[in-house]
Amino acid sequence: MTQPSTAQRHGSAPQQRDHRGADPRRWPDVATVPASPLRARAAELLLRHVARRLGLRVQLPGGALLNRTPPPPDAPVLRLRAPGDFFQRVGAGGLIGFGESYQAGDWDSPDLIALLTVLAASPGTLVPPRLQWLRRWFTPRRPAEQLGTPENARRNIQAHYDLSNELFALFLDPTLTYSSALFATGPDGTPAASWDLLAPAQHRKIDRLLDLAGVGHGTRVLEIGTGWGELALRAAARGAEVVTLTLSEEQQRLAEERIAAAGQADRVEVRLCDYRSATGQFDAVLSVEMVEAVGRDYWPAYFATLDRVLAPGGRIALQAITMPHDRMLASLRTFTWIQKYIFPGGLLPSVEAVRTTLARHTSLSLTERHGYGAHYAETLRLWRERFTARADEVAALGFDSVFQRMWTLYLAYSEAGFRSGYLDVQQLLLTREGDVPDGGHRS
Known part of the structure; x- marks a missing residue:
């Protein structure tokens, strides 16, 4: 039997x-x-x-x-x-x-x-x-409606970022920065991470990106992916003139409120705009953990846009979550739990994929990169602990137990990816030939 x-x-x-x-x-x-x-x-x-x-x-x-x-x-x-x-x-x-x-x-x-x-x-x-x-x-295939077309891109972004500003405020630090922080490290290189140190670590990350892009007084800055406005605020505080793009109406509203409250409304313009529709010429272009939402089919359009809007002699500073190239290739057409429930249409690039796309579709090259995946693991740990500790407040916003378990798994799954070394987060400098700065990790 x-x-x-x-x-x-x-x-x-x-x-x-x-x-x-x-x-x-x-x-x-x-x-x-x-x-x-x-x-x-x-x-x-x-x-x-x-x-x-x-x-x-x-x-x-x-x-x-x-x-x-x-x-x-x-x-x-x-x-x-x-x-x-x-x-x-x-x-x-x-x-x-x-x-x-x-x-x-x-x-x-x-x-x-x-x-x-x-x-x-x-x-x-x-x-x-x-x-x-x-x-x-x-293995299920990715639905066509998740492809990063201009029509789908807004819906994909809004599915995550327009959940509720109040929800994100429950587990993010007061800077409302939703990307990896950069902590100070001990003698062994281990990030010194705690809740009290998270906001300064977010500012350290932003400042290093601004330095990488050469942002200072009078710099014309384009940011693709506003978040809730912290990078734009710190660029404006340096005397830069900033245009920042988002597809999230919730983020646009709160970012504009925060920018006005900081007295920087005359230096920062928040546009509800797809990256493909960006216009103008800028000395510095910055984009933090945005390329992951673009999708492989539209990486050429994304990087070509960066090339098109960059003024002669300008610099592009990106922060991107990356994965090994062989795993990226294996997951190209796969529909994942993260895509179904968390980030519709998303795909993490590899460094090799970035280099190849730049070479084929732009006049840009990758000239510096700095990886710090261990810092993202700690950032996610702090978010996850904060989120679970405030479960009653999450529920009061109307998010049920299934959502809370989903969000906990998302944060834990992401943290595990960085702790295992399967994922990395990198700051990338893109320049045109002849504009390579000194220092940094040469690629």
Whole structure:
């Protein structure tokens, strides 16, 4: 007789049903558990393989282990609260199902970062080599509506940044800077990170970008991606004239309020404008963690725009989250949980992809780069701790438990990517030939 799977033993018959606690109108793919018994069995076998290879402890309800051989005592723990639902979701949706299963509360971990860091360190080898060919049958493709066309780009940006200014204010520091900070470091190079040090570290990051771009009194600055205005404010405080572009109406409104309150409205103009529609000539162009939202198909247009608006002798300073080139290529057409729920249309570039795009579509070259991924891990840790500590205030804004688990997983997943070294964040200087400054890391 065929032995029952863990899913069957724990009472999750393969059927479509509403998951308790998730609003099916808001969260249709979290509220409904898919019916995929064969794939659920395959997901269970895959988890056994991953747990054995990576040394994970997989706990079932009641404390029993899924592991067939004892894991190390200090092994990261994946605690399955609803094993049947978990395997159905992962079997049907892969990593999207893994994320939706966390949103639904099907699994948890006493140390989410430790678990995700181990998984993030081996993203290309979770599926055994002999089964890699099956990925194309089980990996969903990115919807056409997420491509970064001018029509879609505004919707993609608004889906994340127009959630609520009040929500972001709950976990960001008073500068409202939503990108990696740059902390002071100890003798061993470890970032000295705490909540009290986060705002100064954000200013340190911004100031280094402004220095990289040569921003000073009278500099004509274009910023692509306003955020909530902190970079524009610090550029204006140096005496620069700033035009900053955003597609988020919520960000535009609050940024203009903050700029006016700081007395810099005569130096900063906030435009609701797609990067492709930028006009004018600027001595310095800055863009912080914006290229990730552009999408590979539109990288040529993005970098060509930077080239077009840069005045002779000018400099471009970018901050970008990057990933290894081979993993970027593997994920080009893949639809991920992050794209579905957090950043529609996004794709992290590799440094090689940036260089290639510049060479093919612009007169620019990458002349300096500075990586500091460990600082982003600490930035995300502080955001995550702040977000979870203020859960009641998040709920008071109308964000339910499924959203809160989603946002916690997003912050933890990102932190794990940087802690594992799978992700990096880099400040990049782009110049035209003949304008290369002295110093820095030459590429």
